[in-house]
Amino acid sequence: MSKNKMWWGLLIVWSTTTQAQSVLSLETILQHIEVSHPNLQQLDAKVKELDAYAEGARNWEAPKFGAGFFMTPYNYMMWSRKGALYHEGMSQGMGSFMVQGEQMIPNRKMLDAEERYMKSMSGMETAQKGMVRNMLFAEAKTAYYKWQVLEKKKKVLSESQSLLSYMIQSAEIRYKFNQEKLSSIYKAQAALSDLNRMKLMLDGDIRQQKVMLNTLMLKERTFDFYIDTLTTTSSFTNGLMALDTGIIGNRSDLRMIEQSLLISRNKKEIELQKLKPMYGVQYGHMFAFGNQWQFTLMGMVTIPFAKWSSRQIKANLKGLDYQRQTYVKQREGLANQILGNLADRWVMMETFQAQIDQYEKEQIPVLRKRYQSTLLAYEQNTDELFMVLDAWMELKMARMNQLDLVQQLLQTHVEYEKELEKR
Secondary structure, rough: HHHOHHHHHHHHHHHHHHOOOEEOHHHHHHHHHHHHHHHHHEEEEEHHHHHHHHOOOOOOOOOEEEEEEOOOOOOHHHHHHHHHHHHOOOOOOEEEEEEEEEEEEEOHHHHHHHHHHHHHHHHHHHHHHHHHHHHHHHHHHHHHHHHHHHHHHHHHHHHHHHHHHHHHHHHHHHHHOOOOOHHHHHHHHHHHHHHHHHHHHHHHHHHHHHHHHHHHHOOOOOOEEEEEOOOOOOOOOOOOOOOOOOHHHOOHHHHOOOOOOHHHHHHHHHHHHHHHOOEEEEEEEEEOOOOOOEEEEEEOOOOOOOOOOOOHHHHHHHHHHHHHHHHHHHOOOOOOOOHHHHHHHHHHHHHHHHHHHHHHHHHHHHHOOOOOHHHHHHHHOOOOOOOOOOHHHHHHHHHHHHHHHHHHHHHHHHHHHHHHHOO
């Protein structure tokens, strides 16, 4: 093997090992999602699209141009001086060829209103992006925290396997001296087999969470990485926080309603400007046949406030007023619902945290002492193996139940942060 091939082989092995051993924090995963997720990139493109449309908001009406015959007799012989003199006794030819141009001049305030209206449209997509990002972040947090709890459950099972293996070895030695029942050994071995089954189940759940996170980060489904299992947010401060509309002001759905109100106000301003007259100018030049050239110069003005021409505008203004009332009530209802959800999640977190603390401070210590005392009694031949197994199983179940509560607390915490739209 050449040296170059050897170095390339070592480099590939090193890069593969580095990739497999990479540890991703939750913040790193969220950054990957924000940068690479196609749903967010799609909304970025939509914002740019609407901003591009807004660049043409100050557009004038296209000029009009026309050309043709003006006051010209059908008898083309009369177009010339000779023909007019012969047929009608006129000294000059009749008719002319006319070119004409017309331009309407928009109201400057109308252009300003159109520009504000078009620029406010992209704000809806920006708020929509915030909603999509919030949902994606909640999915990532759920998978990440679930993975953390699964790793802790695996640790509990590993510790339990070590304890159970020790008890089985001790029981097998005792059995040789007729100091242990074979049924108790079989029971312990069945419990050990069940632990192996549970670990396989947890490994499968962990792979599912890894696939979910890889999908959200737009990575290969087989991309291997680890997560930080040392920073699980399982503690919670009791005491209901002050819940008012100020803490939910950054919610994207509320900002969408605010943006809808802004768009409605801008739309109303456009309708109001439509009631104001527009001015225009018209110029025409006649190339007379056998006569002097002539021109026309006229000014024009629209009269949109006339009763027969303003009905639709007034109806639109009335409808926009009702539309704004709808948005205001929608905002009030949504804010009330969000605050109610926050209070509900807070109470749930208090309940879960109280149960976790009860397990940590009371139940698990008592069960651990019971297990230790029965194990000591078993080693001193004053207790039987099935009693040790029962004490061990109760301790294991208590620790697993506590981790289930931690999972529920974390899931509720994710939902709470989702309601606040907190990163």
